[in-house]
Structure formats: C-alpha cells, structure tokens
Amino acid sequence: MAVEPLSRKEIEEGLSELPGWSLDGDRLTRSYRLGSHFAATALVVHVARIQEELDHHSELTLGYDTVSLAVHTHSAGGVVTRLDIELARRVEQAAPVHGAR
Numbered sequence: 674m675a676v677e678p679l680s681r682k683e684i685e686e687g688l689s690e691l692p693g694w695s696l697d698g699d700r701l702t703r704s705y706r707l708g709s710h711f712a713a714t715a716l717v718v719h720v721a722r723i724q725e726e727l728d729h730h731s732e733l734t735l736g737y738d739t740v741s742l743a744v745h746t747h748s749a750g751g752v753v754t755r756l757d758i759e760l761a762r763r764v765e766q767a768a769p770v771h772g773a774r
C-alpha cells in the first residue's frame with residue numbers, strides 16, 4: 674500500500690517529539706556532533722543497520738566528528754511520511770549510545 678504524505682500539522686506534531694530535528698524544504702534533517710571521528714563512523718554504521726531494517730534510507734553524511742541526515746520518502750514523491758518520522762525516532766534512540774549530541 675502506498676504511504677501517504679503527512680500534513681504540515683502532522684509533521685509538526687512528529688517534530689515536537691524529536692528535539693534537534695527540523696523540516697528543511699521537503700526533508701527532515703538533523704546533524705549530530707560526536708566525540709571523535711571513530712564515534713561518528715560507528716553512528717553511521719548503526720544508522721545504516723536501522724535503515725536496512727526499516728528499508729528506508731536517508732542521505733547520511735559523515736564528517737570529521739559529525740553525522741548529518743536528511744530524509745524524505747521517494748516513493749511518495751519526495752515528501753515527508755510516517756516512515757521518515759519512524760526513522761528519525763529510531764536514530765534518536767541510537768545516537769546517545771555513541772555519545773552524540
């Protein structure tokens with residue numbers, strides 16, 4: 674079944690429970706700072722595992738001590754859906770394990 678775009682109100686409700694995440698155009702975005710390049714790389718691998726499990730994938734960018742995500746749903750036409758909110762929730766749970774802030 675096709676996944677539906679969320680309304681602006683639904684996106685804002687989702688974001689209210691996702692501190693640090695924001696809506697940038699048609700994508701949910703967040704950047705994390707980590708204690709080292711190795712810790713940032715470990716977070717990338719953890720996020721990759723979550724993304725494979727959910728079969729939903731962000732643009733995931735590794736910097737020296739940063740990890741940035743931008744996600745929308747291609748199959749819904751490149752807009753925010755519940756799948757993006759779910760990915761953001763899962764990443765928020767994973768990030769503190771690596772000392773991300």
Ligand SMILES: C[C@H](O)[C@H](O)[C@H]1CNC2=NC(N)=NC(=O)C2=N1
Nearest residue numbers: 728729730731745746747748749
């Ligand atoms: C075949 C596979 O299920 C699809 O291509 C999935 C994979 N990951 C995806 N990720 C994102 N962000 N949007 C999608 O529509 C999407 N579709």
